[in-house]
Amino acid sequence: MNTAIANRSVMAKNSVYGDAPDKAPETPHTLSVLVDNAPGVLAKIVGLFSGRGYNIESLTVAETDHDKNLSRITVISKGTPRIIDQIIHQLEKQVPVHHVTDLTLFGPHVARELALIKVNGTDDKRVEALRTAEIFRAKVVDTTLDSLTFEATGTPEKVDAFIDMMQPLGLVQISRTGIAALPRGNEAI
């Protein structure tokens, strides 16, 4: 705490309006937010992030319990531990929010995302793309004589790696879902 204060006081000298926030290392956190499935709720959550200057690295939303009318929002945000704590409390404060879990702190969890990747090419490049897709266990979901569309699922890192590999092979378009995540084991959050 004292070093943080010392750092901040150096910055404070530059402005009458005081210091900028602390510069503790920022880490990505995966937050799982259970909300009422109602109009305006997503806008409220997303607006909270932009309004308070938090960032969103990934966002996935869909209804998960039709009978109870609940949706799960999975959001990845980057911040210092204090900012992440703020985000969680701000989310918990919203009337339509039932529950917030920081999966990154919660413990082991699985996170998956789906991507559709279109690659244009013929001959060697096409063959190479198909071979690489096999290694990544990506499926071909559409093809023409000079294009392939792959469906890749996995961790965001795996999807990133696959996209990197496709880059020189004629990658033209990507659509990603953002991640869905749940904790490992028999626990439900």
Add this chain to the structure above:
Amino acid sequence: MKDMKSVIEAPQDEENSQENITGAEMMIKALKDQGVDTIFGYPGGAVLPLYDALFQQNEIKHILVRHEQAALHAAEGYARSTGKVGVALVTSGPGATNAVTGLTDAMLDSIPVVCICGQVPSFLIGTDAFQEADTTGITRHCTKHNYLVKDVHKLAETTHRAFHIALTGRPGPVVIDLPKDVQFATGAYTTAEQVEYRSYRPHIEADSSAIEKAIELIAKAKRPILYTGGGIINAGPKAAELLTAFAEKTDIPVTSTLMGLGAFAANKPQWLGMLGMHGTYEANLAMHDCDVMICIGARFDDRVTGNVAGFSPNSFKIHIDIDASSINKNVEVDLGIVADATSALEKMHKAWDAHNHKISDAAMQLWWQEIEKWRKVNCLEYTNSTEVIKPQHALECLRKHLDKRDDVYITTEVGQHQMWAAQYLPFNKPNHWMTSGGLGTMGYGLPAAIGAQIAHPDGLVIDIAGEASIQMNIQELSTAAQYNLPVKVFILNNQWMGMVRQWQELLHGERYSQSYSEALPDFVKLADAYGGLGILVDKPEDLDSAITQMIASDTFTIVDVRVDPKENCFPMIPSGKNHNEMILSADAKQFDKKLV
């Protein structure tokens, strides 16, 4: 899909209910069930059915304001002075957008307000219809919650929810956006008891073990301080009583934020005065030098903390707040307790008594000696004059007239006069002080005074104003006239936007850009034009009689007090400075102008 479903199910509900009423009638019934006796509003096309229903009943009184912003501030004044929910009613489009400033004000100061907005018929939403605005979209982040009611069967339920959410937890404004066709549609009424809350459960009870820990630390403290805020007021008069008892029992000094004034009586020996940018020297120095800080219901606002890095550097900080997101937001604390102030203070008393705690006499004696030294600086001293009226002197004169009364309600506008009022007027009871703290809304004071006067018809309600602020909602004099409200407007007229001028003088090289109040109206004639009483005072010796005349007046009254135009508000912690870097006098050399 949801809406379709409930519409299809609706006929069954109708068979089971005793009666079907229109949405407008349902709203009025729900308001009555929520104990509403007054609403502040302004009619328009999209709320005509509601106004029609209002017309046909006598239990709820409607106060017609002259601008929707004023409806919200009046509702705030009503809420703040009663502890009840304030209610505003406005039409769609411009009605709703005019209400936004008031909603934001209530949001930042945690004032329970329910604002009912008319909306274009639901089948016209999204078509850019006449007087259509995306009210729920616009108010999403300046309300605690908002609702668009598309189904009349959910109207009563939603209204009950809105009141519950506005008043409980950390209070705040709630908007109900009500399309016109829903006001005409018929359905069955739902009572408040039938409403279930699935997700909203504010945490109220304090964690006993955390309180035990806090109490132990307080008992061992050598230089403790209580730093309290608007949360004490919002928790109700019981919290203020418990706070007073705790401070008296332990002899811990008490300071408070602007919003918390009145929770602890200013005439008690433990009172240090307000803290923060224009707080007292003793309060700020005690905050800076304390070893245990007990913050209850305050939020470490930047106007309170000054430079966060140098804020009370050596203290153990205990923060009790009903809003978990307030804890560790601006200042990292050592012990955060999420609880309602009443619950926390009750448990603090219990724990303190159970252990027979007592803070070391020797330590407290030293601590109070130090505080007395700071007090002797007499930071609120000013050089009086026999030639011109000093604004501080005007308020001290007013104070003499108010000291013995307990029916005085003070509201303010925003600026120098607001800070002077906080410094020089007596606040001895909660719910008697209404000011725009968080948002700093000029034009708040007059409508808030109207709201307070409606709630307390026999009270003495005074809006301490500046000549610039008062013009922002001056049209409300007409409201005061219509309802024979004897509100008093005490204008400290220095012919400048004083606080802007002060910053320009001290921090912007005396370049007075656009801060001169040019072309001022004759306030005496203005009061007369609206049907009230206007008094002009420009000599110190006439102040007393003017104030006597103002207090005796049974109509709304403007006192135009011509004060020293160049007087600055001190003491002052320049923005971004530490508590122990307070400036006590107008010595401009003390300002580091390079910091701008």
